[in-house]
Amino acid sequence: MRSVHKLSVALAAAATLVLAACSGSGGDASANGPVTLTWWHNRTTEPMKSLWQQIADDFHKSHPDVSFTIEPLQNEQFQTKMPLALQGNTPPDIFQQWGGGSLKSQLTSGKLGDITQASSSWIGPLGQSAKGWQVDGKQYGVPYQMHAVGFWYRKDLFATAGVTSPPSTLDELNAAVAKLKAAKLVPIAVGGKDRWPDAFYYNYFAIRQCSVDALKKAVEKTELSDPCFTKAGENLKTFLDTKPFQDGFVGTPAQQGAGSSAGMLANGQAAMELQGDWNPDVMQALSEDKNLDSKIGWFPFPSVPGGQGDPNAVLGGGDGFSCTSRAAKACADFLGYLVGEEVQKKLAATGSGLPVHPAAVASLKTETHKQIAEYTAKAPHLQFYLDIAFPTNVGQALNDAIANFFAGQGGPDTIVQSVTKAAAGNK
Amino acid sequence: MSTATSARPLTAPSSHAPRAGGTPRRSRTRTRLELALLLAPGLVLFVGFVLVPIGVAAFYSLYSWNGFGPLTEFVGLDNYVDAFSGEVFRGAIGHNLIIATLTVVVQLPLSIGLALLLNRRLRGRTFLRMVVFAPYVLSEAVTAVIWLLMLQPGGFVDQVLRGAGLGWAVQQWLADPKIVLYTLFVVITWKYIGFGVILLLAGLQGIPAELREAAALDGASSWQVTRHVVLPLLGPTIRVWIFLAVIGSLQLFDLVWIMTLGGPANASTTMATYLIDHGFKRYEFGFGSAVAVILFIICFTFALLYQRFALRRDTDGALTRAVN
Known part of the structure; x- marks a missing residue:
């Protein structure tokens, strides 16, 4: 009967709290x-x-x-x-x-x-x-x-591979990826196991592809029906096809241990990672390198040709x-x-x-x-992470669909539909 | 007197008849008082923390509810229909069944073999027993984090394999959807093999040495002794182990949640990770409750059937017949 016990302990804890809610009402402390x-x-x-x-x-x-x-x-x-x-x-x-x-x-x-x-x-x-x-x-x-998301990169690995300046357009990023690969380096690390780092990529491709109005409307109506969201998925697909990530990236944790994506960047095993401004602290905890700060730089997500999105909007x-x-x-x-x-x-x-x-x-x-803060302050639009902007169930469904897409399942349509389906209450 | 006893059939065998002192009435009242006193605390806890929550979960499962605010959206059995019509949940049930099957088919023979080995007199036996049992002492979370780090590409496991000249066997252990479930099974086996071995060792201690000696005197080979004397007598222990292992496999959660979150692409989702993912991460408490009820029914049905058909002879007398 272990089954009954284990499950019910959790449920009991929930139930008692909920039952407690039904009795009595809270005091009023609004008075002085x-x-x-x-x-x-x-x-x-x-x-x-x-x-x-x-x-x-x-x-x-x-x-x-x-x-x-x-x-x-x-x-x-x-x-x-x-x-x-x-x-x-x-x-x-x-x-x-x-x-x-x-x-x-x-x-x-x-x-x-x-x-x-x-x-x-x-x-x-x-x-x-x-x-x-x-x-x-x-x-x-x-x-x-x-918080703001952007690319963290190793200045030393960029130098080794002959990448002279941080990429500012998608073409430049692709070129940098190619050069890093030619130098036998892992261009980009991503913590695919945790799903939300995958979502950063789709979020940014959407921000670069879609006008601010389209983004606002999408959040307001909980749907990704504007064609720009499908196009964002196609752009992401093209980018994934360049195979910019480490081997087995869908199983890599984002922040746990030296083998995580943050750990790989901290220890010079990868040249870039698309992450939030909190990354230096995470990396420092996973590395012995006391001079890590001086080796790491930051650049915003590059502009994408043909997009209606603002190239300076920030996620x-x-x-x-x-x-x-x-x-x-x-x-x-x-x-x-x-x-x-x-x-x-x-x-x-x-x-x-x-x-x-x-x-x-x-x-x-x-x-x-300071660079990130200034960039963010000047940004014409700050787009909330889509999983947070959407209702919780929709946001998680979207992240799951993006993670599956990274693992080779589904296409741009699937990502768009995941939001429609979750918003309609389907599982 | 007749009013109190007539309802109960008089099944007490004669051996119970000569009771020392006291009228039957008084001793019955006393027995009842004792029973009430001893059972009440347990019963209150059981009802409050087991039966009521199950009822509450079943009630929630009929609503579409995000956990905030009152229950207003009654959806009947829709949550159950949604669960079973979803590919991910059907996949999760399949994964649980694969793990349960593998556990019985692979872990059991392995445990029996190790237990038989460690039951022999051999040098360093205590140490070996400790080594086998050590992983079981670790918490599941610690086990999961250790293995998560060791199984990263180029990590400890890959290095050991390459060092042993088995570089060709290196896989993307946690990243390949075709392999990840089996990787998890290996970790589960590593962690739980010690439990099975200890249980079976205890069972082996209970087999009288005389029986083996007698068989040996009759000319049975050591294989024959094991096959026809030891294993049959180990039956009750094995049946209990299977029960615990299958229930454990059906509820598999901690290891999977920490090592893969059910990924990649839902290739290692189990019923319990699906439950937590939807109930708590997505705030679909009504739907999560429905999944919990399904999980409960599956475990409970298995438990009942197994008790009825497999464990019956072991528990015969202890559970199936009135003690009084």
Whole structure:
């Protein structure tokens, strides 16, 4: 009867939480007076873990009425804990929020706090970054740092292969791939096992192929019906046919171990990787090389000939926080503090992401991160990762279809249809 | 007295009759009290954490529900129809069955062979037993991460093969959809062989030495002793092992989730990874519950049939007849 046990323990945990949700209602702390905010964030490692604690302590000093109970949780735990918590009557007051479609899904719980009013005085400097945390024009959270995806490359391997400057067009990228191959090097590493790194490629080919309007419409209507999305898939196919990746890339993890795609770049076994701005930290953890930073460069995803997309539009997302309605006012005040210049400078100095406040860009640790921040700030359009922009089930179905495409299954049509099918509720 | 006992057929054999002291009524009340006292805590936990959740999951499975907000969209059995009409889930069931079959066909003879070997008096026996059992002590997550790193192209496994002159055998262990399931099976075998060996060793200890000696005196060769004396007496242990191994194969999750996430292209998806992928990653809790119910029914049906037809003689008397 082990079967019954194993399954039911998990289900029981779910059930008890859900049952607890049905009894009683939460207290109301919106009135003035001392309030303790429960804060769930995803920074389980240093230096950010201590920094959040310190920032909370600082805020408590200047606002003695507001205290914090902080719970750091792993990203994976958020996926399972948030639905249960938002069903329960004691959800956290502040919690990690990636925005986009998952924010929209969470909104149906009726527990999220609308901070449009409360944030109006300080949200200005965030500009278009804040848009991902809006639903129907209302602000349900704010990012405290942004992320952008681009190519990380090894300057030394580029030199070995005779690639003189980072590619700025797709043709130049293809030429670089050919030169690297001729030099018996792996041109690009990709963490295909984890699926989301594959999705970066399709996302970027779509961004370069489709006009900003077409992208916005696609997210709004949850469909990829514009022909440019099929064309993006065809472009991706042509690119995959040049075989730019390492052997067995569909089984490679993105960040685990020296054999992962980040590890390959860190240890000079591959020349490029399309990844987020967080990659240097990941690579450093997988390499003994103390001078790694100086060997690594960054360039934006190249322009694609014939596309209607803006060659300077950037793919990214961000880390933010949402408030639940119990203590939305105090929570919003605290979020205002987080995105203010002072805290933003501290966050930027950790190098864990791009600041949302323009004044903090100068505090970034490395020149590469400053380059990314400037590129992102100038970008005419910041496209949210499609899997985050779409409702969660659709986004995951899309990533699966792209990963299958990388493994040789399906075509550009399949990718487009995966969104249509998932949006219609088909499995 | 008659009201209390008439409903129950009097099956108590005569050997139970001479009870020491006390009227039957008093001893019955006491027995009931004892039973209530001993069973209640377990029963409450069992109902609360096993039966209720199964019921709740079955209830959720009738709705289209993303986990947030109230259950409003009743869809009847649509979730079940969707699951079975999806190629990926049908594939997942197939993968579970392949693993279960391979487990019985490959792991069992291997375990028996190793157990027979380690049951002999040989130098370093304790050490060898430890070596065989060690992987079982590792958590599945640790095992999965170790093997994930070792199986990368050019990784430890490939280097060992090349070093041994078997370079031609090198494959894309986790990246080739045709191979990945069998790669996983090898890792599963590496991890769980120790469990089978320990179980069978315990079974072997229970076989009286006299029987083997008697067979040997009658002129049986060592193969004949093994085949006609040891193996039949090992039967109950083997049957329990098969039960545990098949149920384990049907619920396979941790290793697959960490090593491949069910990929590439769903070539190693199992029912449990499919469940988590849809239930939690895609926030389709209604659909996920339906898959959980299907998995439960498959395991439960197997468990019942196996108990009824294979384990019956082993458990006869212990489970099938009233103790009182």
